[in-house]
Amino acid sequence: MDISVVIPLIDEAESLPELEAWIRSVMEENNFTYEIIFVDDGSSDNSxxxxxxxxxxxxxxxxxxxxxxxxxxxxxxEGFKIAQGVVVITMDADLQDSPNEIPELRRMVLEDGYDIVSGWKKKRYDSTLSKNIPSKLFNAATRKVSGIKLHDFNCGLKAYKNKVVKSIEVYGEMHRYIPLLAKWSGFKKFGEKVVEHRARKYGVTKFGWNRFINGFLDLASIVFVGKFKKNPMHFFGLWGTLSFLFGFIVFIYLTVSKFFFDQTGLTQRPLFFFAIFAMIIGTQLFLAGFLGELISRNGAERNHYLIEDRIN
Incomplete structure (x- = not known):
């Protein structure tokens, strides 16, 4: 099968017939074998x-x-789990993504060899205040942290090699960071295509301001998990050790200072409490890393590694 089109949706009954007919027309015109996978995310209408x-x-x-x-x-x-196409296309169900982009996205994956091709809605029809400005800030921060040079991480129109979607798990609000999830899984070739952004024809947007707040929290989470999932002690142990050593050195300094230089009581110096606090925090961080190691080493995926090729 050439293409799987995965379409998540909620309350988009009005747009679905037109979207399906449009996708079918593009596929038949290009003689692609295909499947359209609609995932109804708890709609309250007749989707x-x-x-x-x-x-x-x-x-x-x-x-x-x-x-x-x-x-x-x-x-x-869930859509990725059952997708069978060599190329997997994702798009939104609100008709703001154009199925006419599918042939070129497919070509870029199969002929140019990209693991992921991300759409870039260079010209948008959204409100500047509510979407454009926060989106630019969000994308700039994600580019900086991830090192992936894409303009529009949140664009729903993307194309993937099948092995990419089978190698990642998308959860929480991580759909914004699928390129980063793919990067942590070892995929390196990311492409970008300017795509048409159409004005919404039916209904209203399902996203609010909270998605940007959640987006930045998810970014911090995915960067941490990507780096330290299998060895949390490398993070917690490092900072715990540094914090404890800092507090311990300050404590030794104060003790020596009391007995050899002045008679000021240790508990009368604010630096003493700071040193105790640093040692307590250091100990807690170290224990957190130790417990994290125990959990990760007993987890079901402790020895789960992605293998690109094999010769027997």
Whole structure:
């Protein structure tokens, strides 16, 4: 199969028939073999009924229905699990992403050899205050931290090699950081394509300001987990040791100072409490690293490594 199109959605009943017809037209025009995977993330409208109707009309339509709303990351993760296409395309269900971009995205993955091709909505139809400015700040911070030079990490229109989506787990709100998840899994070639951003035709946006706050928290989380998932002691042990040594050296200095230079009581000097505090924090950090090591070494994925190739 050439292409799997994974489409997470919530309350998009009005747009689904038009989106399916548009994707089908593009696929048939280019003679692609394909599947369309709609993932209903707990819609309260009749989106699932529409998906069932589309399935009866098009055998290449597949659907997953969540019992409740779990979020876009969960929807993508479940869609990735069943995707069979050599190239996996993700797009939003609100018709703001154009299926006409699919052939070129596919070409860039198969012919140019990119592991991921990310869409870049260079010209947007969103409110400047509520989306454009926060989005630019978010993308700038993500570029700086991740080292991946993409302009629009949050663009829903992306193309992946199948092995990329099978090698990562998307959870929480991590759909914004799939390129970074892929980087931690060893994929290195990232491409970008300027794509058309269309004005919303039906309904209203499902995202608010809180997504940017959650986005920055998720970025810190994914960077930490990516670096120290298998060896948390390298982080907690390092800073715990430094904190304890700093506090201990200050404590020794104060003790020597009391007996050889002045008679001021240790407990009468604020630096004494600072030293005790540093040693307590250092001890706690070290113990946190030790417990993290015990948990990680007994985890189910302690020896799970991605193998690119094998010769027997």
């Amino acid at each position: 699932w009924c529409i998906i069932q109707q589309l399935k009866s009309q098009n055998p290449f339509v597949k659907g997953i229905k969540f019992q409740r709303n779990y979020g876009k990351s969960a929807a993508l993760n």
